[in-house]
Amino acid sequence: MPDNIPFDTATRIAAGDDGTTYDNVSISLHWSTALLVIVQFALGQTWDWFAKPTRQVMESTHVSLGMLLAAVIVARLIWRLMPGHEVTEITSGWIRTASRSVHLLLYALLIGEVVLGFGWRWAQGHSVDFFGLFAIPGPYGQLDRPARGLLKELHEWGAWIIISVAGVHALGALYHHYVLKDRVLARMLPGAAR
Ligand code: HEM
Ligand code: HEM
Numbered sequence: 754m755p756d757n758i759p760f761d762t763a764t765r766i767a768a769g770d771d772g773t774t775y776d777n778v779s780i781s782l783h784w785s786t787a788l789l790v791i792v793q794f795a796l797g798q799t800w801d802w803f804a805k806p807t808r809q810v811m812e813s814t815h816v817s818l819g820m821l822l823a824a825v826i827v828a829r830l831i832w833r834l835m836p837g838h839e840v841t842e843i844t845s846g847w848i849r850t851a852s853r854s855v856h857l858l859l860y861a862l863l864i865g866e867v868v869l870g871f872g873w874r875w876a877q878g879h880s881v882d883f884f885g886l887f888a889i890p891g892p893y894g895q896l897d898r899p900a901r902g903l904l905k906e907l908h909e910w911g912a913w914i915i916i917s918v919a920g921v922h923a924l925g926a927l928y929h930h931y932v933l934k935d936r937v938l939a940r941m942l943p944g945a946a947r
Pocket of ligand 2: 783786787788790791833852856857859860919922923924926927937938939941
């Protein structure tokens, strides 16, 4: 083995891993993120259809799952930035540039949406509560109506933009699988783990 290969890569190669497949942790974190985002969107769009007691349960579930989503995103970013957990790029040229940009955009949008969600809850004069187990109090008290209205607008726009970009991202993954017939989707599916 050449001397200039980093230690973590060398260990992986020695273990029979060529670094072209996502590991179990990355795959679980990706699909947890996708599921949570879809559930969050669905809850936010449908709670108005229900009577107050149900709506309140849906809203507090949304906030609790929002905290879980924040933890999953932080875990994903830490895991991804730790040496040895990155995967080898299997695309090139404009497709690589486009998919990297979409992934970066998704991370930025998700972080922005989480910040807006926390900010809005605090602006309502509530703490951010995790299924009644613990709560994070706001650094500020209830904000006035225009400020709450602005946070509502931004959070709602953010939700639609995330769902749209994630939709394009999912279509891209399906295009890889069914048209280009490469391993881009297969290596992110449960069971693909090295
Ligand atoms: C990607 C993740 C998320 C999506 C797609 C999403 C989506 C939505 C949607 C569609 C609404 C309804 C908007 C409206 O009524 O105008 C909403 C409301 C809300 N979201 Fe999120 N949200 C996400 C994450 C979060 C997070 C992390 C938190 C904070 C913990 C949060 C807190 C709230 C709050 C407090 C409301 C208002 C509830 C109320 O009407 O009192 N959201 N969200
Ligand atoms: C709300 C839904 C979704 C979100 C927020 C999301 C987000 C992301 C992000 C941020 C990445 C970059 C991962 C990394 O750090 O390396 C990624 C990768 C990936 N996602 Fe999603 N995703 C979603 C849904 C989906 C769906 C439905 C599919 C399949 C149809 C999919 C297929 C993939 C694949 C194949 C990769 C790896 C791409 C590569 O290796 O270049 N995602 N996703």
